[in-house]
Amino acid sequence: MLFPLPTVLVVTGNMKEANIITIAWITMHTGKPPTLGIAVGIRGYSGEQIKANKNFSVNIATVDIMKEADFCGITSGKEVDKFDVTGFTKLPSMHIESPIIKECPVNLECKLVESNMVGPSNHFIGEILETHIDTDHLGNPEDPSALNILKVNPLIYYSGVREYWNLGEKVGDAYTVGKELI
Ligand SMILES: Cc1cc2nc3c(=O)[nH]c(=O)nc-3n(C[C@H](O)[C@H](O)[C@H](O)COP(=O)(O)O)c2cc1C
Numbered sequence: 001m002l003f004p005l006p007t008v009l010v011v012t013g014n015m016k017e018a019n020i021i022t023i024a025w026i027t028m029h030t031g032k033p034p035t036l037g038i039a040v041g042i043r044g045y046s047g048e049q050i051k052a053n054k055n056f057s058v059n060i061a062t063v064d065i066m067k068e069a070d071f072c073g074i075t076s077g078k079e080v081d082k083f084d085v086t087g088f089t090k091l092p093s094m095h096i097e098s099p100i101i102k103e104c105p106v107n108l109e110c111k112l113v114e115s116n117m118v119g120p121s122n123h124f125i126g127e128i129l130e131t132h133i134d135t136d137h138l139g140n141p142e143d144p145s146a147l148n149i150l151k152v153n154p155l156i157y158y159s160g161v162r163e164y165w166n167l168g169e170k171v172g173d174a175y176t177v178g179k180e181l182i
Contacts, residue, residue, distance in 0.1 A: 004165065007061040007069055007155040009104060010038060011090075012049035012077075014097040018090055020082040021046035022073030024157040026058065034128040035113065039121045045077035047122045054112040055096035056126060059104035061155040063166050068103075069155055070164075095129040105152050107132040 005024040012019050025039035036058065040047045050056050061069040068086040075082065083090055089102035093109045100107035110126025117123070133147060140148040149167065156165040 001160045003158050003160055004156045005159055007157045007164070009059040009061055009069060009072055009101055010040075010046065011057045011059060011098050011101060012046050012053060014053070015090060015092055015099050018083060018099050019045055019049060019077030020072040020086070020088070020101070021077070022061070022069050023058075024159060029125060035125055036108070036110065036128060037123055037125045039118070039123055041121055047124075049077075050112060050122070050124055051115065053097055055098050056110050056112070056124070057093060057096065057098045057100045058108040058110060058126075059101040060106040060152075062105060063153045063155050063164075065103055066155055066164055093130070100132060105134040105138050105147060 006026065008023050008026055010021050010023050012021070021040065021044060023038050023040070027037055029035040029037050038056075038058075040050065046056075065086075068088065071086060072082050075085075082088075090099040091102050093100055093107075096109045096111060098109075100109065108128045109130040109132075111129055112124055113127045114125040115122060133145075135144065135147065138147050138151045140146045153166055156167060157163075158165055
């Protein structure tokens, strides 16, 4: 019942042979250097690819691509070419072999820096070497370096009941509203 969770598409492999896995178990670990962690099951294809290539990209899914994102979470790269079926566009990364997905508004290029087994799952820690943000189409006029989160319409995963949701409304400013109680 840890919810809501983001829905991201993790791309492994290289421009010639790339795979996509849908991941909701993802979290930032450190800010400097920027690192994140993902939990990847051992039965699928992606874990082996990440171990072999030592890099992966994280691509934020949106409501617009819900069906494609779900498809990548219910099929295996062992059997299908997920780029072929979804029609997603592969773009070369700047620092890693794994491509990024053009249709996703935010893409993080990650280099594998640590890998552990936690029970039956791989826990991969990636250092974020580059971040791509589609501010051309989804920018925030008040802050040109940031996204307009409502335009992005991120795909939220409600894990307890296995449902997809969209974002609600802003209700306050973090690190600020609590000051009223100081
Ligand atoms: C919404 C959603 C979230 C998922 N989150 C994870 C996750 O965090 N970790 C994981 O290992 N699998 C997760 N899965 C399952 C994998 O995406 C699934 O096992 C996939 O078929 C593996 O593909 P692969 O064999 O090509 O690597 C999720 C699936 C869905 C639909």
